[in-house]
Amino acid sequence: MRIKEVIVVEGKDDTAKLKQFFDLDTIETNGSAIDQKVLDQIQHAQDKRGVIIFTDPDYPGQRIRHMIDQAVPGCKHAFLAKDEARAKHNKGIGIEHASKTAIEAALAKVYQLAMTEQSLISRDDLIDFGLIGGAQARTRREKLTDRLRIGHANGKQLLKRLQMFRITPEQLKLEMEIIFQEESDE
Missing domain, CATH: 1.10.720 (Transcription Termination Factor Rho, Rna-binding Domain; Chain A, Domain 1)
Known part of the structure; x- marks a missing residue:
């Protein structure tokens, strides 16, 4: 299955995992050391094709997601639950450990942040x-x-x-x- 948007992931293992199941392009942040060059690439991808931010469900992943969202507004977001991203034999957590089913479910249910409209939830x-x-x-x-x-x-x-x-x-x-x-x- 081809994914139109560019997927932003943390590293090469995430890219390899996604490419096992999908025809897609990724931008790798190389962890939380995101520099302006990477942010410029993400902005260009957002302008041309759209971007889905798909980071690990841990603190560094949330930090990376926040940094990108602040620098490149309008990106879509996909999330994995922590239990879907856990390695079976070690303490690792990340997209590279997730099953095809979990990844498909996450990419099927992406969100775009509201810019001005507020929910009525209190x-x-x-x-x-x-x-x-x-x-x-x-x-x-x-x-x-x-x-x-x-x-x-x-x-x-x-x-x-x-x-x-x-x-x-x-x-x-x-x-x-x-x-x-x-x-x-x-």
């Missing part, structure tokens, strides 16, 4: 759904962010992330109903 909604300020809040946030594929978020980041990715109150309610059903089945 902090009160997060409290009502037990996503902040409760005993199960962390677990529910992890389940929600994995289901929505918006990357791990702590309590302070969740509202911003839901707004940035234009998650509607209806989407939030539907996902939370599924999470509540899973909890009652346990």
Whole structure:
């Protein structure tokens, strides 16, 4: 399958993994040492074909994603959950360890950050759904962010992330109903 946009990844192992399954082009950041030359390449790719930022689900990956998003607004974002990106035999975490199914799911559900439009989701909604300020809040946030594929978020980041990715109150309610059903089945 051909992917039109250029995929921004952290390194050559990520590129090799993606090229096993897709016909695509990548730009490698070579870790978090992103220089202006790489940012210029990403801007050019964004102008010509569009860009999907697809970094590892860890702190360095989030930092790289943020740096690129600040320098090159309008990029799309794809996310893997941490458990989808874990190596089986070591402590490694990254796209290069993910399965074809997980990568396909992440690239099928990309988000573009909202520039001005804000979600109608409020902090009160997060409290009502037990996503902040409760005993199960962390677990529910992890389940929600994995289901929505918006990357791990702590309590302070969740509202911003839901707004940035234009998650509607209806989407939030539907996902939370599924999470509540899973909890009652346990």
